[in-house]
Amino acid sequence: MALFDVSGYKSHSELRGQIIGTGVGHFIDRPNQQFSVPVGVDPSGFLKSCSREGGVSIDLNHGTTTLAFTFRHGVIVAVDSRASAGSYIASKEANKVIEINPYLLGTMSGSAADCQYWERLLAKECRLYKLRNKQRISVSAASKLLCNMMLGYRGMGLSMGSMIVGWDNKGPGLYYVDDNATRLSGRMFSTGCGSSYAYGVIDSGYREDMTVEEAYELGRRGITHATHRDAYSGGVVNLYHMQEDGWIKVCKEDVSELIHRYRKGMF
Amino acid sequence: MEYLIGIQGQDFVLVAADNVAAHSIVKMKQDQDKMFKLSDKILLLCVGEAGDTVQFAEYIQKNIQLYKMRNGYELSPTAAANFTRKNLADYLRSRTPYHVNLLLAGFDETDGPGLYYMDHLSALAKAPFAAHGHGAYLTLSILDRYYRPDLTRDEAVDLLKKCIEELNHRFILNLPSFSVRLIDKDGTHDLEKLIPVGSK
Numbered sequence: 001m002a003l004f005d006v007s008g009y010k011s012h013s014e015l016r017g018q019i020i021g022t023g024v025g026h027f028i029d030r031p032n033q034q035f036s037v038p039v040g041v042d043p044s045g046f047l048k049s050c051s052r053e054g055g056v057s058i059d060l061n062h063g064t065t066t067l068a069f070t071f072r073h074g075v076i077v078a079v080d081s082r083a084s085a086g087s088y089i090a091s092k093e094a095n096k097v098i099e100i101n102p103y104l105l106g107t108m109s110g111s112a113a114d115c116q117y118w119e120r121l122l123a124k125e126c127r128l129y130k131l132r133n134k135q136r137i138s139v140s141a142a143s144k145l146l147c148n149m150m151l152g153y154r155g156m157g158l159s160m161g162s163m164i165v166g167w168d169n170k171g172p173g174l175y176y177v178d179d180n181a182t183r184l185s186g187r188m189f190s191t192g193c194g195s196s197y198a199y200g201v202i203d204s205g206y207r208e209d210m211t212v213e214e215a216y217e218l219g220r221r222g223i224t225h226a227t228h229r230d231a232y233s234g235g236v237v238n239l240y241h242m243q244e245d246g247w248i249k250v251c252k253e254d255v256s257e258l259i260h261r262y263r264k265g266m267f
Numbered sequence: 268m269e270y271l272i273g274i275q276g277q278d279f280v281l282v283a284a285d286n287v288a289a290h291s292i293v294k295m296k297q298d299q300d301k302m303f304k305l306s307d308k309i310l311l312l313c314v315g316e317a318g319d320t321v322q323f324a325e326y327i328q329k330n331i332q333l334y335k336m337r338n339g340y341e342l343s344p345t346a347a348a349n350f351t352r353k354n355l356a357d358y359l360r361s362r363t364p365y366h367v368n369l370l371l372a373g374f375d376e377t378d379g380p381g382l383y384y385m386d387h388l389s390a391l392a393k394a395p396f397a398a399h400g401h402g403a404y405l406t407l408s409i410l411d412r413y414y415r416p417d418l419t420r421d422e423a424v425d426l427l428k429k430c431i432e433e434l435n436h437r438f439i440l441n442l443p444s445f446s447v448r449l450i451d452k453d454g455t456h457d458l459e460k461l462i463p464v465g466s467k
């Protein structure tokens with residue numbers, strides 16, 4: 001800006017530095033956000049001491065199954081709804097899909113607080129992008145933004161495994177992003193402690209040329225069978241379908257009812 | 268778990284990397300490209316801790332491109348390798364070191380082909396052939412036995428195939444496919460993906 005220097009404008013960090021003085025803490029500087037972390041504090045070490053090995057029991061919510069896969073008619077996203085704190089079920093109807101905008105969805109697994117906070121921040125960044133550029137953000141860029149947020153807090157004990165699903169100019173998009181800043185583009189992912197069970201079902205039942213109904217059924221099956229085997233997943237299946245003109249919420253069905261329906265082939 | 272290999276010939280460098288991106292016991296992606304193009308004639312192959320690999324490789328990639336924009340000419344493979352090593356070394360004793368193992372392959376107008384081996388402790392060595400990963404324990408002796416400095420392109424690809432067949436035969440993990448690239452005076456060429464017999 002032309003008169004930036006002349007105007008005498010001082011940024012927030014400069015003012016704070018003047019008032020409090022430097023050397024008090026090191027700032028994790030982000031253009032819109034600052035978290036001051038006191039010198040000498042080690043967040044991930046602290047978290048380790050709070051886990052069961054440390055004697056105390058603050059168990060982060062890792063129990064989840066989420067899955068997403070692309071096929072001819074778009075992307076299917078299916079998640080369970082159990083939020084567990086150790087062996088206690090904190091909620092049976094947690095919402096693990098964040099609707100960023102009508103063309104972008106984000107799933108959550110890992111620590112509920114981390115997922116909700118960072119994906120909401122991502123939603124804000126996507127909205128700002130649209131306002132600044134008059135164009136919706138691409139799925140690739142949105143996932144890269146989230147990945148870079150995770151990178152800023154590398155080694156500090158964040159826990160998040162998320163899939164960013166959307167439809168942009170390049171077609172349907174599916175990206176996996178997690179707390180150690182891994183970002184993978186692919187056609188099928190599953191996250192959470194029930195993910196291995198879900199992979200088994202969706203891998204064996206997947207065909208690229210499935211009909212829409214078959215794809216819905218595959219998504220439901222994946223979550224249901226995972227919740228059957230995994231103690232930390234359960235509740236209801238929330239199923240979304242990402243189409244060219246946006247996402248639709250397909251259904252919300254109780255897992256115990258679904259498993260009874262499938263019983264005939266199982267036992 | 269991951270595997271990188273490089274073989275230098277008289278006027279080319281042949282490199283290959285596996286295509287699996289894994290998370291504990293699950294293969295999350297089976298067509299992951301672990302080679303990063305630093306310039307027309309320089310490739311960086313990168314394996315290691317999740318997240319660190321892509322972040323570090325992209326950081327180096329963008330800095331090499333920035334150098335070209337600022338100065339009008341590209342860094343040579345030797346300079347690029349030393350730059351990469353310096354960055355690794357700078358982060359090594361920080362709070363967040365990059366745990367990555369690298370191979371840098373390039374072709375220089377004056378010096379010819381070059382293959383550089385770098386590891387997570389920021390060691391740097393120029394070598395005629397090199398490998399990273401558990402697979403290296405099985406294949407380095409094959410390279411020792413059959414490598415000659417005057418290998419032709421076809422002979423180098425055959426040597427590479429020998430190494431990959433050995434992995435398929437003895438390595439406990441299944442690595443179904445490998446990306447292969449060749450760098451010579453005409454630039455970087457993508458060769459056919461190598462799929463060991465018996466893999467899908």
